[in-house]
Amino acid sequence: MTQMTDPGFDSHIRKLMGWHFGADTGSPFWLGKLSGLGFDPLTEVQTLSDLTRFPDVSSELRSVPAQDLIPAGLADRPFRVYDSGGTTGSPKRVVDSAYRSLMTVWGRERLLANGVPPHGNWLHLGPSGPHVIGFDTARYAALGGGIFYTVDLDPRWVKRLLSQGRAADADEYVQHLLDQAETILESQDVTVLNTTPPLLEAICARPRLYELVRTRIRAIIWAGTSISGESLRQLSEVFFPTASVVGVYGNSLMGVAPQRAARPGDTHPCVFEPFPDTTRLQLVDDDGEPVAYGERGRVRLHLVAEEMFLPNILERDTAVRVEPVPGSPVDGLADVQTYRSLDDVTIIEGVY
Amino acid sequence: MSTATRAPLSLDPRVCGRSVPSSDRTALPSVLGGDLADIGTAPRLLALAALNEIRGHADGRAPDPAVFTEAARLFAVATLDGESPQDYVDRVCQATGLTSSAVGQAVRDLVEEMEELPATTAAELPATGFGEGFDTRWVPRGKVFAAVMASNHPVPNISWVQALFHGYNVLVKPGSRDPFTPARLLAALVAAGLPPTKAAFLPCSREVGEFLLREADRGIIYGGEKAVATWHQRESVAVRGPGRTKALLDVPADDAVMDHLALSASFDGGTRCTNLSAVLTTGPVGEVADRLAERLGRLPSLPASDEGATLLVVNRARAAQLREQVAVLRAALTDHSARAGEEETVVELEDGSFLLRPVVLSVDSAGHPALGTELPFPFVVVAPWSEADGVAPLRDSLVLNLLTDREELVEAALREPSVRKVTRGRVLPWTAVPGIPHDDNYTQFLLEPKGLVAQG
Numbered sequence: 001m002t003q004m005t006d007p008g009f010d011s012h013i014r015k016l017m018g019w020h021f022g023a024d025t026g027s028p029f030w031l032g033k034l035s036g037l038g039f040d041p042l043t044e045v046q047t048l049s050d051l052t053r054f055p056d057v058s059s060e061l062r063s064v065p066a067q068d069l070i071p072a073g074l075a076d077r078p079f080r081v082y083d084s085g086g087t088t089g090s091p092k093r094v095v096d097s098a099y100r101s102l103m104t105v106w107g108r109e110r111l112l113a114n115g116v117p118p119h120g121n122w123l124h125l126g127p128s129g130p131h132v133i134g135f136d137t138a139r140y141a142a143l144g145g146g147i148f149y150t151v152d153l154d155p156r157w158v159k160r161l162l163s164q165g166r167a168a169d170a171d172e173y174v175q176h177l178l179d180q181a182e183t184i185l186e187s188q189d190v191t192v193l194n195t196t197p198p199l200l201e202a203i204c205a206r207p208r209l210y211e212l213v214r215t216r217i218r219a220i221i222w223a224g225t226s227i228s229g230e231s232l233r234q235l236s237e238v239f240f241p242t243a244s245v246v247g248v249y250g251n252s253l254m255g256v257a258p259q260r261a262a263r264p265g266d267t268h269p270c271v272f273e274p275f276p277d278t279t280r281l282q283l284v285d286d287d288g289e290p291v292a293y294g295e296r297g298r299v300r301l302h303l304v305a306e307e308m309f310l311p312n313i314l315e316r317d318t319a320v321r322v323e324p325v326p327g328s329p330v331d332g333l334a335d336v337q338t339y340r341s342l343d344d345v346t347i348i349e350g351v352y
Numbered sequence: 353m354s355t356a357t358r359a360p361l362s363l364d365p366r367v368c369g370r371s372v373p374s375s376d377r378t379a380l381p382s383v384l385g386g387d388l389a390d391i392g393t394a395p396r397l398l399a400l401a402a403l404n405e406i407r408g409h410a411d412g413r414a415p416d417p418a419v420f421t422e423a424a425r426l427f428a429v430a431t432l433d434g435e436s437p438q439d440y441v442d443r444v445c446q447a448t449g450l451t452s453s454a455v456g457q458a459v460r461d462l463v464e465e466m467e468e469l470p471a472t473t474a475a476e477l478p479a480t481g482f483g484e485g486f487d488t489r490w491v492p493r494g495k496v497f498a499a500v501m502a503s504n505h506p507v508p509n510i511s512w513v514q515a516l517f518h519g520y521n522v523l524v525k526p527g528s529r530d531p532f533t534p535a536r537l538l539a540a541l542v543a544a545g546l547p548p549t550k551a552a553f554l555p556c557s558r559e560v561g562e563f564l565l566r567e568a569d570r571g572i573i574y575g576g577e578k579a580v581a582t583w584h585q586r587e588s589v590a591v592r593g594p595g596r597t598k599a600l601l602d603v604p605a606d607d608a609v610m611d612h613l614a615l616s617a618s619f620d621g622g623t624r625c626t627n628l629s630a631v632l633t634t635g636p637v638g639e640v641a642d643r644l645a646e647r648l649g650r651l652p653s654l655p656a657s658d659e660g661a662t663l664l665v666v667n668r669a670r671a672a673q674l675r676e677q678v679a680v681l682r683a684a685l686t687d688h689s690a691r692a693g694e695e696e697t698v699v700e701l702e703d704g705s706f707l708l709r710p711v712v713l714s715v716d717s718a719g720h721p722a723l724g725t726e727l728p729f730p731f732v733v734v735a736p737w738s739e740a741d742g743v744a745p746l747r748d749s750l751v752l753n754l755l756t757d758r759e760e761l762v763e764a765a766l767r768e769p770s771v772r773k774v775t776r777g778r779v780l781p782w783t784a785v786p787g788i789p790h791d792d793n794y795t796q797f798l799l800e801p802k803g804l805v806a807q808g
Contacts, residue, residue, distance in 0.1 A: 167582075201396050201397055201400070204397060204400055205400055205567070228375075228376045228395050229375040229376060230374045230375045230376040230392075230393075230394075230395050230397075230398055231376075231395040231396070231397050231398075233375060234395065234397035234398050234401060235397065238397070238398075238401050239397065239401070
């Protein structure tokens, strides 16, 4: 009903069906699925709506050898593996060679449009290691010629502590992270802080660290967990009124969906948009049908890129569907929240 | 209690006398169905900002005691923030399911307790003069106090009013079903002259409330076993968990005694932490339980707004939850209410609310784990007791009502640390005068002595 036509993306889909299901170019993972699909993606997948014919393979990403995800056509390129945070059980794996670098060039433009300074040094107070956000943030800093500072953060340890009811231990770990951030900010020139809403709350509760962040940092980027509208207002109007406070929605599978620039008539303080070249995020009801604008739906991801093909992935989040800005092929997403009952696995939102 | 034609009621956090509208909203359901009010809730950062502001104003000085007597008067009779005394009663009834007569009684009790604050203070502190130049001053143990309230009854809100009385600056997290009592008390206090910078009213999640408790110098938390479990070891926090009030029936169970036990269990709909929840008896267990069930069964099923009503009502969702929880217990234990003709725990009333009928069950030993089950309506478990059982089954009681001539047992009960108050004879559990502690010396929890020696 509210599905828009998207001829540019449809032709992109048709082109990449040939790539991912071509005998010489496709990945062992997808080529191995071909016979069991019950349809021929080369001829029967023509438009965005056809992508829902594919099975949701996200659970398989927890166990398939990552090597099998690499398209044969890119076998000569170096790849590395990134994990999902492991919020719901064992992590899902994706492979990346150059795709994230391309996407972060676009993502950086979005951040700058929201007031993030083009140059200056960055502090990433968030996960690194197998978590792709560490890579993305380092890229943003490098693209602007800034130095990249970081602090080790193991989000799975925090989630484990919280799932065991060890809130005091989790808080001690958070304070250990903040000690390190404070040490960096005491002597180093940092302009941009990339972190999560729970860590921002913890920063605001430590007077010395809060003063350092308030007086030194020009832009605060939050990602990784949901945030309430009032919390966002408190951050941007009460605690950090002179800094730009910018949200990035995303995860290892979908990539980044930074906040778009505010527009007259926006009813939501923060509206996210995905990378339009490769990504569509649909908000769907329980029957998988797109919800109307202004309605809340569960996030369904279609990622169609040369390095990875992830169609029809139902995410753990819900959001409100926002009309696209004129000329944009993608809907906006607002007020992202965690979907509540997912395969009976208790979802634990930690500090990331 | 018709609100259908009224504008939707809305309540927001208040910090230092200002309303701080929050964009995070939550609906407060009515026991009659639908929503009664739209509540702005404080996320952690709003609570932190309030805490910072409140702490900035905290000087430890006690307000003029006259503020509290005037506030008590205004609380009872004035229209505050557009809310008349009758509006207040209606709102609390619809939100909590307490009867209007229980809320009316709660207003009178709160007024009395506020008026008695100087007397309570005097009764709970020892003499301070020790000869020429030797004095002890009782001063607050900190500057900022946090209260995490429950919604079972309005009167516990006296705890944070008392902290204000002694000079603390106070942050109140209201119970999720009763934001009205703390909001009105605070409005009355400010109208009576309390400096607005003394207090913040912060509807919020349990997690944010616990954050305030950790950050404050002193605090109090009310709630069920699970809600308060992590706070027992923290010296700066007073814990008010389930009361598990018990009676030992060791005298002939005449009608006067049975009426007393029935009233102890059912007063205010059984919502007080001091309502009776277990009877241990040296008499015939089945007979005692049958007679108690029969008496409680006479209480009428009336809407909370009816003057003759005594029993609690809840909304549909909570009724379903409680019905299921109680069904398990009724099936597992001997069900005396069913024997008295009361099969249903929940009765749907014509006004859309769901009334909780009293339930009396019995078990065959004093050590049965069902003893101590506390539910928010008249729910009593009867068990046998003999001298050989000793004081052990009487432990963990906010109030222990001893109907016995065994002086040794009275002495042992008084010396048992987990028994917090002992009553003898047909005394209702909450009976007190200033100086009779509810649970330890609360004035000394708030205040500490400092020596002041001046010579020459």
